[in-house]
Amino acid sequence: MPSKRELEGxxxxxxxxxxxxxxxxxxPTPPGLAAHVIHLADLQGDIEGRTIVDLGAGTGMFxxxxxxxxxxxxxxxxxxxxxxxxxxxxxxxxxTTTPVHWIQADATRPPLSLxxxxxVVMNPPFGAQNGQSGADKRFLRTAAEIADxxxxxxxxxxxxxxxxxxxxxxxxxxxxxxxxxxxxRQFDHHTDDRRDVDTExxxxxxx
Numbered sequence: 001m002p003s004k005r006e007l008e009g010x011x012x013x014x015x016x017x018x019x020x021x022x023x024x025x026x027x028p029t030p031p032g033l034a035a036h037v038i039h040l041a042d043l044q045g046d047i048e049g050r051t052i053v054d055l056g057a058g059t060g061m062f063x064x065x066x067x068x069x070x071x072x073x074x075x076x077x078x079x080x081x082x083x084x085x086x087x088x089x090x091x092x093x094x095x096t097t098t099p100v101h102w103i104q105a106d107a108t109r110p111p112l113s114l115x116x117x118x119x120v121v122m123n124p125p126f127g128a129q130n131g132q133s134g135a136d137k138r139f140l141r142t143a144a145e146i147a148d149x150x151x152x153x154x155x156x157x158x159x160x161x162x163x164x165x166x167x168x169x170x171x172x173x174x175x176x177x178x179x180x181x182x183x184x185r186q187f188d189h190h191t192d193d194r195r196d197v198d199t200e201x202x203x204x205x206x207x
């Protein structure tokens with residue numbers, strides 16, 4: 001099994017968004033963060049031999065990281081077709097032979113019916129843009145419906161919300177940790193070339 005550092009190196013070739021959409025909060029997940037989350041999921045037995053679903057897959061960072069760790073298959077769900085085309089190219093760059101299926105659809109209403117052991121990995125919108133309030137809640141609700149366990153990235157300070165949501169939806173938070181999220185300058189409202197955003201990652205088991 002590749003180390004976390006090796007996995008980060010493999011994911012460094014994943015291209016980001018060519019024309020990111022602020023309305024969808026399209027920010028590339030840093031390879032280091034993706035490698036950390038996928039490595040933890042692997043150590044917990046949540047990847048090998050399972051179906052992995054990346055909700056809001058973007059250009060495939062989480063999906064392809066998981067694909068490198070021996071799942072049965074990976075499904076990336078993304079509403080925007082352009083990032084999905086980049087994801088297809090990224091799969092070639094990464095070189096994984098795991099079956100990867102890309103689906104263009106609303107990630108909060110994916111056309112999936114899974115009966116096998118499944119894990120969701122996702123970096124949902126934080127809800128910072130107009131019309132996106134509660135977006136992460138909708139993603140979590142979908143994870144609760146389709147998976148046994150999920151890993152998700154949220155704004156710092158989300159602990160009370162995540163704990164309450166999990167408890168109300170048959171889930172239990174088993175792991176939580178802080179993580180830096182380096183955000184490049186992509187949109188006109190950004191004033192710095194790069195800035196670090198404090199985020200939190202949660203592992204939730206769903207009943």
